[in-house]
Amino acid sequence: MLLSDQGGQTAAAKIPRPATLRESVIEAIQELIVSGQLRPGQHLVESELAGLLGVSRQPVREALQQLSGEGWVDLHPGQGAFVHVPTLEEADQLLAVRALLETESARLAAKHTDEQGVRRLRELCSHGIAAVKSDDVDAAVATNSELHALVTALSGNKVLAELASQVARRVRWYHTPVARQRGMTSWEEHTALIDAIEAGDERRAAKIMREHTEHTRVSYMEQRENEPVEPAPSKPVRRRRPRQLG
Amino acid sequence: MLLSDQGGQTAAAKIPRPATLRESVIEAIQELIVSGQLRPGQHLVESELAGLLGVSRQPVREALQQLSGEGWVDLHPGQGAFVHVPTLEEADQLLAVRALLETESARLAAKHTDEQGVRRLRELCSHGIAAVKSDDVDAAVATNSELHALVTALSGNKVLAELASQVARRVRWYHTPVARQRGMTSWEEHTALIDAIEAGDERRAAKIMREHTEHTRVSYMEQRENEPVEPAPSKPVRRRRPRQLG
DNA sequence: GGACGGTATTCTGTAGGCAGTCGACGAAAA
DNA sequence: TTTTCGTCGACTGCCTACAGAATACCGTCC
Numbered sequence: 001m002l003l004s005d006q007g008g009q010t011a012a013a014k015i016p017r018p019a020t021l022r023e024s025v026i027e028a029i030q031e032l033i034v035s036g037q038l039r040p041g042q043h044l045v046e047s048e049l050a051g052l053l054g055v056s057r058q059p060v061r062e063a064l065q066q067l068s069g070e071g072w073v074d075l076h077p078g079q080g081a082f083v084h085v086p087t088l089e090e091a092d093q094l095l096a097v098r099a100l101l102e103t104e105s106a107r108l109a110a111k112h113t114d115e116q117g118v119r120r121l122r123e124l125c126s127h128g129i130a131a132v133k134s135d136d137v138d139a140a141v142a143t144n145s146e147l148h149a150l151v152t153a154l155s156g157n158k159v160l161a162e163l164a165s166q167v168a169r170r171v172r173w174y175h176t177p178v179a180r181q182r183g184m185t186s187w188e189e190h191t192a193l194i195d196a197i198e199a200g201d202e203r204r205a206a207k208i209m210r211e212h213t214e215h216t217r218v219s220y221m222e223q224r225e226n227e228p229v230e231p232a233p234s235k236p237v238r239r240r241r242p243r244q245l246g
Numbered sequence: 247m248l249l250s251d252q253g254g255q256t257a258a259a260k261i262p263r264p265a266t267l268r269e270s271v272i273e274a275i276q277e278l279i280v281s282g283q284l285r286p287g288q289h290l291v292e293s294e295l296a297g298l299l300g301v302s303r304q305p306v307r308e309a310l311q312q313l314s315g316e317g318w319v320d321l322h323p324g325q326g327a328f329v330h331v332p333t334l335e336e337a338d339q340l341l342a343v344r345a346l347l348e349t350e351s352a353r354l355a356a357k358h359t360d361e362q363g364v365r366r367l368r369e370l371c372s373h374g375i376a377a378v379k380s381d382d383v384d385a386a387v388a389t390n391s392e393l394h395a396l397v398t399a400l401s402g403n404k405v406l407a408e409l410a411s412q413v414a415r416r417v418r419w420y421h422t423p424v425a426r427q428r429g430m431t432s433w434e435e436h437t438a439l440i441d442a443i444e445a446g447d448e449r450r451a452a453k454i455m456r457e458h459t460e461h462t463r464v465s466y467m468e469q470r471e472n473e474p475v476e477p478a479p480s481k482p483v484r485r486r487r488p489r490q491l492g
Numbered sequence: 493g494g495a496c497g498g499t500a501t502t503c504t505g506t507a508g509g510c511a512g513t514c515g516a517c518g519a520a521a522a
Numbered sequence: 523t524t525t526t527c528g529t530c531g532a533c534t535g536c537c538t539a540c541a542g543a544a545t546a547c548c549g550t551c552c
Contacts, residue, residue: 159339
């Protein structure tokens with residue numbers, strides 16, 4: 001029970017629960033956002049999403065509220081939900097926080113180094129390297145998330161792990177385009193990190209993780225500066241359906 | 247807009263918004279929890295809360311879900327909401343995370359030291375000292391929260407500030423009983439912290455904040471060991487209304 | 493031609509209601 | 523007496539419906 005729900009995907013056991021509609025809706029909307037079908041700043045009309053997903057408004061409302069708590073959408077009271085517009089500044093700050101949390105996690109993981117944990121880390125690492133070699137970016141990103149999640153789990157601090165996972169989910173939104181650019185380098189750093197954890201070298205593990213996350217941040221910032229997104233409307237306006245003829 | 251919703255209570259300006267029912271319900275339930283009217287592990291029946299607060303079930307549901315995201319209640323699918331049972335271990339970890347976040351905040355605040363910010367910090371500090379002298383624990387705790395929130399806001403990293411505020415809210419649940427014990431000592435440390443921030447001494451500010459939060463943690467742990475709470479039922483059971491006669 | 497106010501429309505926020513599900517209690521069997 | 527099964531009650535999850543709020547459209551007036 002302790003770590004079963006940390007990995008999320010790792011614990012596929014238990015029961016393939018039918019899951020509540022709310023959870024399904026959450027995942028569906030997340031998918032729509034990361035896939036770009038819902039653009040940043042777009043007004044999310046509850047009834048529309050409800051119709052699209054074939055459910056009622058209530059699960060959609062609840063999903064939007066949870067997504068708001070996780071930073072995916074912004075909830076303007078009385079106005080509705082809008083897909084969050086990721087700022088350059090915010091991405092920078094988010095990645096900085098991630099660096100902070102994960103650095104500490106790595107330090108703690110090295111402190112209570114755990115043979116079985118290290119083994120699982122190595123497994124994930126080889127999966128990730130395989131994914132990069134076969135040019136499967138999605139799999140690489142997913143494995144990357146799992147690996148980082150596992151490191152935080154190994155820190156032994158559940159609160160820290162949960163918080164880091166929350167931040168990581170948001171980072172993942174930005175991460176995909178960077179993954180290809182970073183490519184194999186990232187996984188070499190992972191390997192070094194695991195070595196440090198296995199050796200129980202807190203200082204080195206922390207250092208590597210800090211540099212690793214910092215590299216990702218720099219990569220992201222460079223990428224973004226090369227491809228400036230079009231300036232979104234500063235005031236998100238409620239979209240209006242074209243009037244019906246007749 | 248930038249910092250207005252950081253303090254919560256500080257920004258009483260803006261609009262005396264009628265606020266959505268959901269938000270009111272959230273605050274009401276939080277209040278019921280911290281005041282102890284809702285005991286840890288207790289089953290929260292939606293219809294009951296709805297009746298108590300004079301609203302329908304929907305706002306209550308939404309409030310419970312948000313509170314679940316913030317760690318106040320645990321949501322068991324198909325079973326309902328239960329007031330979170332704070333573990334000793336969890337409190338320890340929570341305070342450790344707070345230490346991490348606020349240490350970094352203090353460092354950053356010292357980095358971009360800001361005259362006006364320092365002035366506001368000193369104001370809060372004197373308020374807090376006055377509260378302690380007049381033995382007003384609630385005011386002291388509130389002012390303490392505000393001060394810490396302001397430090398995180400001065401860090402300039404909004405994501406960090408938001409996260410720290412989230413953690414701080416949970417800490418506050420545990421903090422009240424410790425406040426009296428720590429008393430004036432805590433505020434002397436605050437003064438030293440502000441001095442360091444004003445001087446722009448990152449290292450010293452971080453050090454003071456780390457020790458400060460560590461003192462709180464130790465205080466809390468000592469207090470808890472002296473007064474072990476009764477072991478809550480490990481399996482939260484759905485409360486059952488006594489059967490109607492006839 | 494531009495600005496302003498009225499109106500219509502759309503969406504959110506909330507309420508109430510129904511079916512599914514989970515747990516508890518009690519009876520029957522071993 | 524202990525275990526197992528059936529039944530009942532209550533609560534959650536979801537859907538539908540209604541009232542209020544906010545905004546865009548459009549005609550009128552200056």
